[in-house]
Amino acid sequence: MKPVFMTYTKKDLINLAICMVLSVIIIPTFIKTEYWYTSILIPWLCLALATIGQQIVMGYTGQLALGAAGFMAAGAFAMFNLILRVPELGFIGSLAVSGLIAAAFGILFGLPSLKVRGIYLMVATLASQFFIIWMIDKFGWFKNYDSSGIITAQDIVILGKPFTTPLAMYFVCLAVTAVLTLLAMNMARGSTGRNWMAVRDMDIAAESMGVSLLKTKVQAFAISAFYCGVAGALFAFCYLKSLEPVAFDIKLSFKILFMCILGGLGTINGAFIGAAFILLFPVLLNSVGNNVFHGAIDATIISSIEQVIFGLLMIIFMIYEPLGMAKLWENLKQKFGSKLTSSNIKNLKSSLSKKF
Amino acid sequence: MIDELLFFMEVLVGGLLAGTMYSLVALGFVLIFKASATFNFSQGAMVFFSVLAFCGFMQDFNIPFVLAFILAAFLMVIVGLCTERLVLRPLMNASEDTVLMATIGLGYVLEGLAQAAWGVEVRRLDLGIGDFPVPWIADNLKLFISALDITAGLVAAIMIIGLFLLFKYTKIGLGLRAVADDAGAASSIGIPLKHIMLLVWSAAGVVALVAGMMWGARAGVQFALVDLALKALPVLIIGGFSSIPGAIVGGLIIGATEKILEVYIGPFFGGAIEGWAPYVLAIFFLLYRPEGLFGEKIIRRV
Numbered sequence: 001m002k003p004v005f006m007t008y009t010k011k012d013l014i015n016l017a018i019c020m021v022l023s024v025i026i027i028p029t030f031i032k033t034e035y036w037y038t039s040i041l042i043p044w045l046c047l048a049l050a051t052i053g054q055q056i057v058m059g060y061t062g063q064l065a066l067g068a069a070g071f072m073a074a075g076a077f078a079m080f081n082l083i084l085r086v087p088e089l090g091f092i093g094s095l096a097v098s099g100l101i102a103a104a105f106g107i108l109f110g111l112p113s114l115k116v117r118g119i120y121l122m123v124a125t126l127a128s129q130f131f132i133i134w135m136i137d138k139f140g141w142f143k144n145y146d147s148s149g150i151i152t153a154q155d156i157v158i159l160g161k162p163f164t165t166p167l168a169m170y171f172v173c174l175a176v177t178a179v180l181t182l183l184a185m186n187m188a189r190g191s192t193g194r195n196w197m198a199v200r201d202m203d204i205a206a207e208s209m210g211v212s213l214l215k216t217k218v219q220a221f222a223i224s225a226f227y228c229g230v231a232g233a234l235f236a237f238c239y240l241k242s243l244e245p246v247a248f249d250i251k252l253s254f255k256i257l258f259m260c261i262l263g264g265l266g267t268i269n270g271a272f273i274g275a276a277f278i279l280l281f282p283v284l285l286n287s288v289g290n291n292v293f294h295g296a297i298d299a300t301i302i303s304s305i306e307q308v309i310f311g312l313l314m315i316i317f318m319i320y321e322p323l324g325m326a327k328l329w330e331n332l333k334q335k336f337g338s339k340l341t342s343s344n345i346k347n348l349k350s351s352l353s354k355k356f
Numbered sequence: 357m358i359d360e361l362l363f364f365m366e367v368l369v370g371g372l373l374a375g376t377m378y379s380l381v382a383l384g385f386v387l388i389f390k391a392s393a394t395f396n397f398s399q400g401a402m403v404f405f406s407v408l409a410f411c412g413f414m415q416d417f418n419i420p421f422v423l424a425f426i427l428a429a430f431l432m433v434i435v436g437l438c439t440e441r442l443v444l445r446p447l448m449n450a451s452e453d454t455v456l457m458a459t460i461g462l463g464y465v466l467e468g469l470a471q472a473a474w475g476v477e478v479r480r481l482d483l484g485i486g487d488f489p490v491p492w493i494a495d496n497l498k499l500f501i502s503a504l505d506i507t508a509g510l511v512a513a514i515m516i517i518g519l520f521l522l523f524k525y526t527k528i529g530l531g532l533r534a535v536a537d538d539a540g541a542a543s544s545i546g547i548p549l550k551h552i553m554l555l556v557w558s559a560a561g562v563v564a565l566v567a568g569m570m571w572g573a574r575a576g577v578q579f580a581l582v583d584l585a586l587k588a589l590p591v592l593i594i595g596g597f598s599s600i601p602g603a604i605v606g607g608l609i610i611g612a613t614e615k616i617l618e619v620y621i622g623p624f625f626g627g628a629i630e631g632w633a634p635y636v637l638a639i640f641f642l643l644y645r646p647e648g649l650f651g652e653k654i655i656r657r658v
Contacts, residue, residue, distance in 0.1 A: 308465050
């Protein structure tokens with residue numbers, strides 16, 4: 001396919017337009033209930049952003065990392081302190097700086113990736129998870145010496161205008177996520193992404209081809225942590241509306257790992273699919289429990305079943321489709337789309353003409 | 357001076373004995389790593405699953421101790437069988453990272469099943485061994501050491517000797533070592549891969565049960581046991597993933613350093629540093645000796 005604008009093909013631009021129309025016009029006009037924004041759309045966007053961060057380091061660069069929630073916590077608390085102490089920065093400025101602070105942590109804890117890989121690296125990233133949460137918990141300065149443990153997040157004010165309704169916050173999340181997603185897609189298909197994938201597929205070979213392992217890996221960790229940091233700040237300010245270290249524990253890291261893997265490793269749209277699935281599936285299961293069985297099943301049983309199904313899905317995907325739901329979607333498209341492509345029609349015509 | 361020394365000894369011995377508890381958990385990982393060269397992330401869930409089943413048998417069905425133990429061990433053999441058949445065999449030729457992620461999934465399944473079957477509340481497990489200082493040692497040596505710690509140390513020692521003998525002197529152990537070295541070559545000379553895998557997973561299950569009983573007696577049988585898998589990671593990195601003595605030494609090192617750091621350095625940072633100190637220790641080990649103290653050197657080729 002020929003690119004029509006810079007390196008984008010017609011198909012890319014159409015997809016972009018569809019997404020934009022859907023998220024900016026259709027969703028706000030048709031969805032009026034607050035529940036959808038506060039409990040589904042906003043966390044979906046935030047977690048999808050964090051999952052993109054996880055994708056960059058795990059899906060594209062092939063480094064097994066398990067500390068996304070730690071970087072999210074770093075971003076969230078950096079945001080809180082920046083707005084509190086440096087109000088001149090404004091919301092967007094603080095968001096960017098808190099992402100950079102998270103990125104600094106990413107570089108620090110990404111350094112072991114130069115020497116170790118696989119499960120060994122996972123331990124190093126676990127250290128970051130536990131260390132960041134402990135640090136925020138133990139030093140009162142980060143929480144502005146608040147003793148209650150839960151701090152209320154400040155209101156979002158951009159250029160003097162408050163963004164406090166669910167719809168407004170949805171637009172804030174949407175704008176940030178859209179910009180960062182486009183950026184991630186560009187990086188992934190540019191030379192940066194090529195280097196990441198070269199390191200993922202065979203690091204020693206990549207090194208002998210002249211790809212600097214140090215630069216590539218550290219860059220991937222920094223960018224990944226930046227995405228997680230921004231996502232964490234949005235997650236705290238738009239969804240939780242409060243800040244507590246417990247919200248960013250190891251369970252959230254696992255959740256993001258699941259989103260990344262079930263969605264499809266090494267794909268950006270997989271991040272959105274995976275996040276949607278992990279968020280919506282418990283909602284669906286709960287409503288089935290309430291409406292079909294009318295609460296006859298205990299809530300704890302339902303959450304246990306949910307866990308079993310997540311685990312089973314993980315195993316099934318690993319066995320049958322290690323590339324996740326994004327690949328499944330791709331396969332479906334190919335199956336139904338291939339019947340209509342021009343070359344196929346030509347083949348069909350020629351085979352038909354031979355027959356008759 | 358003497359008092360300080362005694363206090364240090366007490367901290368050290370307490371740490372070392374607590375370390376054997378970590379070693380018990382780490383043993384299960386080593387067993388599976390030896391046979392399938394993968395880190396079994398579900399080991400923590402297996403600990404939780406097995407000991408919760410044991411408690412359930414004993415408390416809900418009033419089955420006597422020994423019978424409940426046998427039943428729980430049998431259950432773990434079934435879990436091992438299912439894992440081998442449904443998870444490991446289809447993933448025979450998959451990469452290590454893929455298998456690792458599948459075991460994370462397996463852990464979720466086991467946690468969910470355990471909670472669905474036995475409920476979510478914390479259960480008390482009374483083994484008849486108190487978690488308080490033994491009076492005889494306290495009187496004679498002026499050291500306060502818990503009876504449970506000593507039992508855990510003894511149990512760990514017995515299991516390690518047993519496993520060591522199994523690996524070293526039996527035909528099964530020889531087969532196991534061959535499989536660990538090269539699964540393809542081992543199966544081509546007629547070593548039954550299926551049986552070896554089943555045996556290893558069952559053994560890991562029983563080890564998990566014993567570890568769970570020790571931890572359950574100390575802290576209650578609860579969901580937090582799952583996190584033991586994460587706690588065992590630094591132990592394995594220090595000791596080496598494929599070495600049984602390594603698991604023990606790693607556990608002792610982690611246990612002792614954790615306690616000493618917490619008592620002597622922790623107060624300067626506001627305490628609770630044992631949450632991350634083992635991991636940082638593990639990182640330092642990784643930078644200087646990535647294969648661990650007793651592990652085999654990893655050589656990679658393009």
